[in-house]
Amino acid sequence: MPQHVYHEEVFGLDPLQRSSSRTRDAPSRPTSRLYDKICIFCQKPKYIKGQKSREPLMQCLELRADDTIRKAAIKKCDLRVLALLSRDLVAAEGNYHKTCYKEYTRRVSSTSSSEVQQEESEAADYEETERQAYEELFMHVRTEFLPNPEILPLTDLTARLERSMNSHGITKIKPSTKKHVRRKLESELEGSLHFVSNEKGRVLLYPDSLSMDDLVKEAHNMKQYLREAQSIKSMDVLTKAAIQLRNQIKKQDVQQSWPPDTQKSVIPEAVTKFLYTLLTGDTECANPSERVQRLAASFGSDLVFAVTCGKTKPPKHILLPFAVKSLTGNTELIRSLNRLGHAISYSQVEEIDTALCVQKLERSAEDIPLPEDMHPVDIGLEDGRPTKINVFFGFQ
Known part of the structure; x- marks a missing residue:
């Protein structure tokens, strides 16, 4: 008969409790x-x-x-x-x-061995060229900058270094070369140069040979120069600007046909740029708005008409009196606009109108243009005399 062994703590438990006990004790x-x-x-x-x-x-x-x-x-x-x-x-x-x-x-x-050798050769050439350029820069500082002390931005010496390397055939300068210019100068010249940064972060340098007396003199001269520049009256500047604009208008050679061409602009570019700046306050007004362009064309036309005493007739001064005549028929209004410099005189309006009519007649070879309700009529003759005469009167 086989012998059975059991755990004493498990004996006496029901099957469900034994299963949970085995699950709890399992690793x-x-x-x-x-x-x-x-x-x-x-x-x-x-x-x-x-x-x-x-x-x-x-x-x-x-x-x-x-x-x-x-x-x-x-x-x-x-x-x-x-x-x-x-x-x-x-x-x-x-x-x-x-x-x-x-x-x-x-x-x-993956680069081949020949490419690796080429890169190593180019790197060696760059290092040698960089060393020569730095030697030339150090020589310039010792022979030119130190004997003639002044205040220079560090970018000037960096630009000289770049030009020196370009002269030796190096067209692409590494950023590290430009970055370590100050460190190279400090290590080479030690305490001979002093570096300071202005309020904009721009690095300035001056030699140790620049004395305090020289700095005081330079500062005094600069203040005196600023006072003289500020003492210049603004009227002088305005006078020079007015003379320059007048010369730009007078010197342009405008050949106007007769009757005048209303599609051709007669405003100089300098006057247009001046008006763009005056209207917008922007010195570089590349894309002016439609309103600014319209006002600049109107004001510029008035300036050209006034400066040339009406010899140059802008399109505005020709079309405006014709529009006023067509809308109102008031000749006194046209004369008022002419006295204010906004339009040509009424007599010139009539001359241009007549010239346009003559030009239209010249374009028609044989037929005389008549209104639609007017037709040629054959007149009957009796004893050599017309029996009926039709007379037409035409008014312009």
Whole structure:
């Protein structure tokens, strides 16, 4: 008869209690199959650039990400990452930073040995040219700048360095070359140069040989020059501007046909630019509004008509009196506009009207233009005399 053994604490329990006791005493499921929640590349917490917050981890959820990491690790012969890839990253719930993933999987361009040698040769040539350019700059500072002390912006010496390198065949200057000009000068000339920054952050330098007396004299001369510049009356500036605009109007050669052409602009470009600036306050008014263009054309036409004493007739001064005559028929209104400089005289309006009629008649070769209700009529003759005469009167 077989012998049965049992646990004393379990004996006497019903089947349900025995099942729960076995479940409670069973060992927990091992978690070693999952990787720790840490970046598999940098293996440490990482902060977002320029911020105090940590960059979140991303879990590998796609097989293509596992394949990409695997190819990059094989190319780099990274044994540590290859050991982690012995298991599927998706199943093992591998984590990584997004920036670390991009940096690790970035493709390394495969270059041939000849290309590598060419790059090394170009780098060596650049370093040699840079060294020669700096030597020339140091010589200029020692022979020109230190004996003749003055205040210079650092950009002037940087531009001289660039020109020197360009003369040696280097057309593309590296940013590091421009960035370390101050450090090179300080290390080469030690305490001979002093660097200061103005309120706009622009670096200025002056030699140690520039004494306080020279600075006081220069500051005094500058203040005196500013006083003289401020003492210039604004009327003088306005007078010069008026004379320049008058000369621009008078010197233009405008050949106007007769009757005048109302499609041709007679306003000089200088006058138009002056009016654009006057109306908008913008010195570089590239795209003026329709209102500004309309007002500038009107004011400019008045200036041209007034300066030339009516010899040059802008389109405005021809079309405006014709419009007033057509709408009102008032000749006194046209004369008032002429006295104010906004239109030609009424006599000139009549001359232009007559010239337009003559021009239209010349264009018609033989037939005389008549109104639609007027037709030629044959007059009957009796004893050599007309029996009926039809007389038509035409008024303009």
